[in-house]
Amino acid sequence: MPRAHRLTIAAALAAFLSSTVAASAAECGGDLATFFAGVKAEAAASGASASAIDATLAGAQIDQKVLGRDRAQGVFKQTFQEFSKRTVSQARLDIGRQKMKQYAEVFGRAESEFGVPAGVIAAFWAMETDFGAVQGDFNTRNALVTLSHDCRRPELFRPQLMALITMVEHGDVDPASNTGAWAGEIGQVQMLPKDIVAFGIDGDGDGHVNVKKSSPDAILTAAKFIEHLGFTRGEPWIQEITVPDNLPWEKTGFDSGLTAADWFALGVTPRDGNTRFGALHASIVLPQGRKGPAFLTYPNFGIYLEWNQSFIYTTSAAYFATRLMGAEPYLKGNPEQGLSDEEMKALQTKLQGLGYDVGKIDGILGAGTRTAIQKEQQRLGIPADGWPTPALLSAL
Incomplete structure (x- = not known):
């Protein structure tokens, strides 16, 4: 995330964020009818029609399962080889290449217009939903209402609820029946409503952006979004x-x-x-x-x-x-033994005691933990490759 370079800028930013969060907090929680009244007023002020607002919110309710998922988000504790073996399977590669052939014209348009190769889009398509097969079964409207009403992160989800109203206005989604991920992501490449509104493309020419049912819409919308994230045409990743x-x-x-x-x-x-x-x-x-x-x-x-x-x-x-795109399977090599979950937590605790910022003691080999490991490896005269081993834990 961008960081301020001077104290005055940092102070101003902190004050702004504080006021923004405070304003958001005032609009969350409490009586649901009062919350809906606030949402309706905000949506109307942004130009949404009363019919779209009412259609989006009619029958909306809090989903306790969404709150449960939000409070207990899963994390990646598998190694790269374990996770990539499961996700980059031969079956998925075969299906991906078949999809790239089936939608060759659409993928060609994605690359010519946005500079994003077919393999980049198809890999996300596979990783997110198995090419549209598993898109989530949470009602999108209820998920976003739940997370906007909840006071943990309303500043993140209330704009997504507003964007969903815009999608309803455009006739691109049925709020009563549309399903997706628990956090509000929709469609074959799992994008949030705000990004769909900003980067959505009608790839099949039916007059709507339907990233859930239309593969051409999903492919081109993903391409435009990836270009927006900073992908440079013609360069490797x-x-x-x-x-x-x-x-x-x-x-x-x-x-x-x-x-x-x-x-x-x-x-x-x-x-x-x-x-x-x-x-x-x-x-x-x-x-x-x-x-x-x-x-x-x-x-x-x-x-x-x-x-x-x-x-x-x-x-x-x-x-x-x-x-x-044609690359060979990676060489597995012979990695040194890693640490168990409890050993990783013990390592993080030791690193934290040495003054490193490793974030939460969670057993996850995140960026902060990797950086700390490298610095300690270098100090101890161990090859500083950032990989936690029993030898490093013992040395500390």
């Missing part, structure tokens, strides 16, 4: 590599400050032999340390981190896209 034993491991991880050519000069070798993008900034990611799979990530990898902040999900999705 991830590339499998082999690495030498004497690589300066402390330079690996995101924000290396090096170019791909710098890495090649240090002995890094692309498995596909492609060194055409040497001038681009690039970082090496080692999902399971220096002895496991290794990848070079380029600026376009940033769109994956915008889509989903889980390192394991993003790396798997990016790898999936390369496989759909």
Whole structure:
């Protein structure tokens, strides 16, 4: 997220956010009828018709199952190899290639208009809903009403409820029957209403944007959204590599400050032999340390981190896209033994005691924990590849 560079800017931003959150909090919770009255007034002030507002909110109710999911969100505790083996299966690759052939004209339009290759879109399509087969069974209106009324994060979900009213206004969704994910995502690539309104494209020419039932609509809407996230036409996003034993491991991880050519000069070798993008900034990611799979990530990898902040999900999705575009399966290598959930929590506790910001002690190998691990590995004279091992835990 963007950060202020001066204290005065930071103070002003903090004051603004504080007032915004306070205003949002005042509009959440309490009597449901009063809450609906506030939503109706806000939607009307934004230009929505009374008929669209009433149609959206008629019969809306709080869904306790949504609140349960929100309070107990699942997290990725699998290793990269475990997760990618499950998600990037041969069956999914076969279906993905068949879909790319079936909708070749639509994918061609996506690339020509927005610069996003078919494999990138198809991989998200597979990862999110198994190509539309599993889109979620929560009523979207009730999910967004529930999360907007709940005072935990209303500032995130109330705008999505307003966008849903806009979709109803356009005749693109039936609020009584539309289903999706518990957090309000809709359709074959699971996008939030606000993004669908902003980037929606009628790909099949029926006059509506229906990302739930129309694959052309979903494909082109996803392409426009991915372009908006910063995808640069004609550039790679991830590339499998082999690495030498004497690589300066402390330079690996995101924000290396090096170019791909710098890495090649240090002995890094692309498995596909492609060194055409040497001038681009690039970082090496080692999902399971220096002895496991290794990848070079380029600026376009940033769109994956915008889509989903889980390192394991993003790396798997990016790898999936390369496989759909013809890349070979990654080399598994022989990763060092990792840590159990309880051992990871113990490691995080030790790192926190040393003054590192690892966030919540949750057993998750997130960005803060990886950074702390690398710094301690370097201090201890251990190859600083960011991978937690029993040896590191013992050394600490």
